Amino acid sequence: MEGKTVSTTPHDLSRQWFEYFGAAFAQELDLGTLGAIKKWIDEGRAPPLHTNFPDDPPTAAPHQGKTS
Secondary structure: OOOOEOOOOHHHHHHHHHHHOOOOOHHHOOHHHHHHHHHHHHOOEOOOOOOOOOOOOOOOOOOOOOOO
16 A cells, blocks of 8 residues: 655654654654655655554454463
């Protein structure tokens, strides 16, 4: 599925991406994430509209095996 392209400023897109990753400042993100965000901003891509919130159903079955 292709990402949505929007016409907005790089500043707005960076704010949206930081909010998507739950960061108030760039320093809270690792270098790989920041590099990906820069690429997406350069492409004009906004973050996805939906994330898994705590009240969403799980996307995978819980682990059933022995852990120790």
